[in-house]
Amino acid sequence: MTIGSEDELEKLRHTGRVVAGTMTAMAAALEPGMTTAELDALGRELLARAGARPAPESTYKFPGATCISVSPAIAHGIPGPQVLKAGDLVNIDVSADIDGYYADTGGSFAIPPVAEKTARLCRDGKRALWSGIRVVKSGIPLREIGRAIQSFADKNRYTLIRNLASHGVGAALHEEPGQIPTWYEPNDRRRITEGLVFTIEPFLSTGSHLAVDGDDDWTLFADGGHATVQYEHTMVATRRGAVVLTLG
Numbered sequence: 001m002t003i004g005s006e007d008e009l010e011k012l013r014h015t016g017r018v019v020a021g022t023m024t025a026m027a028a029a030l031e032p033g034m035t036t037a038e039l040d041a042l043g044r045e046l047l048a049r050a051g052a053r054p055a056p057e058s059t060y061k062f063p064g065a066t067c068i069s070v071s072p073a074i075a076h077g078i079p080g081p082q083v084l085k086a087g088d089l090v091n092i093d094v095s096a097d098i099d100g101y102y103a104d105t106g107g108s109f110a111i112p113p114v115a116e117k118t119a120r121l122c123r124d125g126k127r128a129l130w131s132g133i134r135v136v137k138s139g140i141p142l143r144e145i146g147r148a149i150q151s152f153a154d155k156n157r158y159t160l161i162r163n164l165a166s167h168g169v170g171a172a173l174h175e176e177p178g179q180i181p182t183w184y185e186p187n188d189r190r191r192i193t194e195g196l197v198f199t200i201e202p203f204l205s206t207g208s209h210l211a212v213d214g215d216d217d218w219t220l221f222a223d224g225g226h227a228t229v230q231y232e233h234t235m236v237a238t239r240r241g242a243v244v245l246t247l248g
Contacts, residue, residue, distance in 0.1 A: 001170025016245030040079030108229035125229035161203035170197035201232030
């Protein structure tokens, strides 16, 4: 989606605030002994209270209101009877629309007690995301986002999952400009246009390079089973930089 008015921007901001608030509340509720289905029920209730439709469910018939992936799963985990434990690394991905305006956010959270290496990975996952956000500006090549994120990953001796990319969003959950790599693709000639709405969502890993299928039709795992985190924001590109819509 490319926005053309302040009214559209405000509607996207509203959806962004709702999904961000939902993810934050779900993360705060994480505790040993609860199931991922119970956590998803909280997300569903908060979205419904705000008049939002869960996007994975309405768009793809995903069996849940939110995606909850408990390591070693890294994406698209189905909420269910899995019981959370102390030390678990949990990814929560919340996307929804309100009156046809979509926003998407995600984050990885560790249930205490947290190992130092896990805390460091979570901290650096956020840093990787913001290294990409900081370069966003209308007119620049899209590949500069991936260049910045890969530079951060290489410098800090991480790998990136290279078959899960960022994407356009706004009028639908996934739309043009299609996949936006969070790693450097020198042959990508596309440019960021003024008002473009899209996500940035790097999957930063301690050694994995690809997401692989699990036993169901949805859940994805990191090849080799290395610890992996994902952080995601929805934003609008302007001449002055990124307007992030999903800040808590």
